[in-house]
Amino acid sequence: xxxxNHLVIMAGGIGSRFWPMSTPDRPKQFIDVLGCGRTLIQLTxxxxxxxxxxxxxxxxxxARYADLVREQLPEVPADHILQEPCRRNTAxxxxxxxxxxxxxxxxxxxxxxxxxxxxxxxxxFRRVINSALNFTAETDSIVTLGMKPTRPETGYGYIQADLxxxxxxxxxxxxxxxxxxxxxxxxxxxxxxRKNFFWNSGIFLFRCSTIVNALRIYAPEISAVFEPLLPVxxxxxxQETIDREFPKCPSISIDYAVMExxxxxxxxxxxxxxxxxxxxxxLHEQSQRDGxxxxxxGSRIELHDTANxxxxxxxxxxxxxxxxxxxxVAEKDNTLLICRRDEEQRIRQFIE
Numbered sequence: 176x177x178x179x180n181h182l183v184i185m186a187g188g189i190g191s192r193f194w195p196m197s198t199p200d201r202p203k204q205f206i207d208v209l210g211c212g213r214t215l216i217q218l219t220x221x222x223x224x225x226x227x228x229x230x231x232x233x234x235x236x237x238a239r240y241a242d243l244v245r246e247q248l249p250e251v252p253a254d255h256i257l258q259e260p261c262r263r264n265t266a267x268x269x270x271x272x273x274x275x276x277x278x279x280x281x282x283x284x285x286x287x288x289x290x291x292x293x294x295x296x297x298x299x300f301r302r303v304i305n306s307a308l309n310f311t312a313e314t315d316s317i318v319t320l321g322m323k324p325t326r327p328e329t330g331y332g333y334i335q336a337d338l339x340x341x342x343x344x345x346x347x348x349x350x351x352x353x354x355x356x357x358x359x360x361x362x363x364x365x366x367x368x369r370k371n372f373f374w375n376s377g378i379f380l381f382r383c384s385t386i387v388n389a390l391r392i393y394a395p396e397i398s399a400v401f402e403p404l405l406p407v408x409x410x411x412x413x414q415e416t417i418d419r420e421f422p423k424c425p426s427i428s429i430d431y432a433v434m435e436x437x438x439x440x441x442x443x444x445x446x447x448x449x450x451x452x453x454x455x456x457x458l459h460e461q462s463q464r465d466g467x468x469x470x471x472x473g474s475r476i477e478l479h480d481t482a483n484x485x486x487x488x489x490x491x492x493x494x495x496x497x498x499x500x501x502x503x504v505a506e507k508d509n510t511l512l513i514c515r516r517d518e519e520q521r522i523r524q525f526i527e
Contacts, residue, residue, distance in 0.1 A: 295448025
């Protein structure tokens with residue numbers, strides 16, 4: 176295991192889409208969505224076990240969730256839990272972690288991952304990550320993982336790759352032609368017919384020096400916040416200083432800040448059963464279904480004359496569902512949700 180490999184897990188999102196399981200105080204990255212006994216952030220940590228050592232793991236989160244991180248990931252050093260005083264999207268998040276790592280190890284090779292994704296084929300995931308890290312260690316490149324699409328998905332951004340020539344250093348890596356926003360269905364259907372469009376996973380790899388230099392060039396307003404703090408990182412004054420300086424950053428994604436501007440941007444097309452689990456519907460699609468298209472997560476669930484449903488009731492109550500087709504049934508702490516799968520987005524108006 177390369178001692179220069181570092182992992183940054185972004186875990187600051189409010190993750191409220193799995194209501195009633197997820198709440199503002201315990202968003203989805205900190206809950207056991209799959210009913211497997213491990214939360215999403217714990218599963219994220221697990222699948223990087225062969226990539227880097229626990230002492231090289233960094234969690235960027237809200238101060239509100241720092242205690243949850245300590246509770247669920249006790250193997251991560253306490254001073255590697257970086258607390259954002261406010262939400263500023265992924266570019267400031269990645270910048271903070273990168274400069275903090277630079278202060279400790281300027282030769283670091285970094286992979287950045289969201290905390291709330293799911294990967295079904297962990298062995299293939301690790302192979303891809305290690306291969307991509309070997310590539311970034313030898314080049315001044317930024318690599319993003321592109322998921323080979325299986326359907327015309329409108330909930331993901333897309334990466335358009337130049338598949339005509341692979342990189343000389345890694346035959347699975349290609350240059351990025353363009354990034355595309357989440358499309359309408361008709362556009363997504365066109366994308367999926369072309370072999371060079373991939374879902375944007377939001378997983379990035381780069382050397383510490385590469386991303387720091389890119390931020391200096393393409394996002395100077397962000398680098399101007401973190402560069403002067405090099406003497407402060409790792410000191411008792413770090414949190415107080417970050418609380419004061421971090422809010423000065425613009426709220427901008429790393430895609431807009433760097434990826435769409437920089438030249439040495441590559442994509443590693445991959446397929447390892449990936450999902451960002453943005454909705455109950457996506458959990459239904461990702462999970463093992465019975466012969467009637469049902470997903471049942473919980474130990475005391477009985478389904479009768481029911482099809483195409485997801486039932487998530489992991490507490491001790493016995494749950495019997497009869498006669499439903501295409502519904503979500505989810506229960507947590509005396510709150511019960513029953514709604515049509517295709518009406519999931521509308522339910523927000525009743526809970527916000």
